[in-house]
Amino acid sequence: MTKTLCPPLADKDVENLKAGDRVLISGIIYTARDAAHKKLLELMERGEKLPLDLKGQIIYYVGPTPAREGEVIGAAGPTTSSRMDKYTPPLLERGVRAVIGKGLRSQDVKKSLKDNKSVYLVAVGGAAALLKEKIVSSKLVAYEELGPEAIRELEVCDFPVFVANDVHGNDIYEIGKRKYERNR
Amino acid sequence: MREIPVERVSDVVEKMCIDSNIFLGQDVLKAIKRGLDLEESPLGRDVLEQLVKNTEIAMNTKTPICQDTGTAVFFLEIGQEVHFTGGYIEDAINEGVARGYEKGYLRKSIVLDPLRRVNTGDNTPAVIHTRLVPGDRVRIVLSAKGGGGENMSALKMLKPADGEEGVIDFVLETVERAGPNPCPPIIVGVGVGGNFEQVAFLAKKALIRKLGNPNPDEDLARLEEILLEKINDLGIGPQGFGGRITALDVHVEKAPAHIASLPVAVNINCHVSRHLETII
Ligand code: SF4
Numbered sequence: 001m002t003k004t005l006c007p008p009l010a011d012k013d014v015e016n017l018k019a020g021d022r023v024l025i026s027g028i029i030y031t032a033r034d035a036a037h038k039k040l041l042e043l044m045e046r047g048e049k050l051p052l053d054l055k056g057q058i059i060y061y062v063g064p065t066p067a068r069e070g071e072v073i074g075a076a077g078p079t080t081s082s083r084m085d086k087y088t089p090p091l092l093e094r095g096v097r098a099v100i101g102k103g104l105r106s107q108d109v110k111k112s113l114k115d116n117k118s119v120y121l122v123a124v125g126g127a128a129a130l131l132k133e134k135i136v137s138s139k140l141v142a143y144e145e146l147g148p149e150a151i152r153e154l155e156v157c158d159f160p161v162f163v164a165n166d167v168h169g170n171d172i173y174e175i176g177k178r179k180y181e182r183n184r
Numbered sequence: 185m186r187e188i189p190v191e192r193v194s195d196v197v198e199k200m201c202i203d204s205n206i207f208l209g210q211d212v213l214k215a216i217k218r219g220l221d222l223e224e225s226p227l228g229r230d231v232l233e234q235l236v237k238n239t240e241i242a243m244n245t246k247t248p249i250c251q252d253t254g255t256a257v258f259f260l261e262i263g264q265e266v267h268f269t270g271g272y273i274e275d276a277i278n279e280g281v282a283r284g285y286e287k288g289y290l291r292k293s294i295v296l297d298p299l300r301r302v303n304t305g306d307n308t309p310a311v312i313h314t315r316l317v318p319g320d321r322v323r324i325v326l327s328a329k330g331g332g333g334e335n336m337s338a339l340k341m342l343k344p345a346d347g348e349e350g351v352i353d354f355v356l357e358t359v360e361r362a363g364p365n366p367c368p369p370i371i372v373g374v375g376v377g378g379n380f381e382q383v384a385f386l387a388k389k390a391l392i393r394k395l396g397n398p399n400p401d402e403d404l405a406r407l408e409e410i411l412l413e414k415i416n417d418l419g420i421g422p423q424g425f426g427g428r429i430t431a432l433d434v435h436v437e438k439a440p441a442h443i444a445s446l447p448v449a450v451n452i453n454c455h456v457s458r459h460l461e462t463i464i
Contacts, residue, residue, distance in 0.1 A: 020425070022227075022230065062251065063291065064291070065247075065248050065251050065253060065290055066289045066290075066291070068246075068289050074251065074289055074291075075242075075247050075249070075250060075251040075253075076251055077250055079252075080335070080365055102364065102365075102367065102423070103364050103365040103424070104363055104364060104365060104424075122423065124234045124238075124367075125250075125332065125367030125423065126235065126238070126367045126454055126455055127235060127238040128247070128248065128250045128251045129238050129239075129241040129242035129248065129249060130238040130241050133241060133245075148291065162227065162423075162425065172425055173363060173364055175426065176225065176227065176419070176420075176421055176424065176425040176426020176427065177418070177420055177421070177424070177426050179225075179426050180225060180427050180428065182419065183417075
């Protein structure tokens with residue numbers, strides 16, 4: 001079954017998700033990679049105002065290719081999430097309800113997801129042209145100087161992801177592998 | 185002597201950079217479709233279907249297949265009867281890379297200094313491996329290599345007594361540790377023998393062989409088959425969601441080694457395996 005998500009997300013939206021679910025996202029999501037995460041955390045440490053309200057939001061780890069003239073964005077698939085591991089728990093505490101990336105997360109992140117009732121979503125790595133087609137608009141929010149690493153507001157329509165870690169502590173990477181491994 | 189203006193090399197390289205990032209090779213596409221026939225996991229099939237659709241969209245909209253458009257790695261075979269004119273061959277290659285990555289709207293992913301990390305802005309310098317060969321031709325092979333698979337690659341100096349079993353164990357260990365990070369389904373390049381730097385080169389070179397072509401050496405072809413089966417028994421599956429298709433293919437290359445050494449290297453490539461060859 002395919003579920004749908006429209007941010008900002010409430011408790012029941014995330015509680016309803018299970019590891020392995022297919023999800024289509026429609027609405028606004030925000031992009032951020034390592035450099036933008038670092039800047040957000042520095043602001044938080046200094047107690048300053050953030051350039052966006054994180055409550056209930058979804059953050060997408062992506063560094064797209066340049067857009068051609070007349071296009072919204074270039075190829076825009078997920079980047080490896082583990083580079084964001086050390087920045088993720090404070091953002092979840094601040095209200096982020098879902099992050100989209102690819103690949104393994106640290107134990108700390110998995111615990112923080114559970115504690116903060118948030119989910120880790122995964123988009124297909126290398127499906128960047130397909131994912132690009134689901135992005136209908138893109139607007140700069142902060143840190144233009146970071147180029148492809150700037151924070152952008154993306155409006156997406158039926159953006160396909162899978163639930164990797166749900167709020168109940170399940171992990172599709174563990175469940176899936178266990179189900180299909182063969183010991184000969 | 186055959187004269188080749190280096191400008192011609194720049195033009196060829198420019199086109200190769202753009203084409204390799206937009207059009208997935210038929211051999212890889214065929215392997216993904218074959219994977220779709222064999223995959224039992226519903227999520228795994230979903231992933232493979234997205235990948236097939238992605239390559240069609242990339243081709244029709246001239247969008248890169250993946251946003252990581254890679255490090256430009258070149259294998260250059262220069263016939264010893266060739267005389268390049270009009271400049272230095274490595275500059276000409278870098279010129280072609282810079283133009284291709286700009287004109288093709290590709291991402292510039294190279295930092296000049298590994299510790300200070302400032303982007304060079306044009307995806308240069310390329311990694312260039314050059315070999316002098318007989319004849320008057322120039323063979324240029326480009327591999328636009330993504331960071332995901334590269335980061336999960338590994339090298340180990342085994343003891344000769346570890347033998348084939350040791351090699352198999354190390355390959356499996358490396359693929360298992362990589363898990364979902366290199367965006368499976370993956371292609372696994374394995375180097376066996378040679379010395380420390382040669383074995384890494386062999387593993388990379390193994391990746392440029394077209395899929396579906398086993399090593400002509402019977403022993404190595406058998407090893408490739410065993411490795412593919414064992415890797416797919418790990419159950420990692422497409423994107424690591426669990427499934428039968430973790431790797432599309434395994435390629436092994438070997439070289440003579442020192443009596444005291446058994447080097448082994450594992451270079452992982454993702455399904456966005458971008459390789460093109462041009463002969464001038
Ligand atoms: S590993 Fe391959 S598919 Fe994944 S992001 Fe890198 S280049 Fe793209």
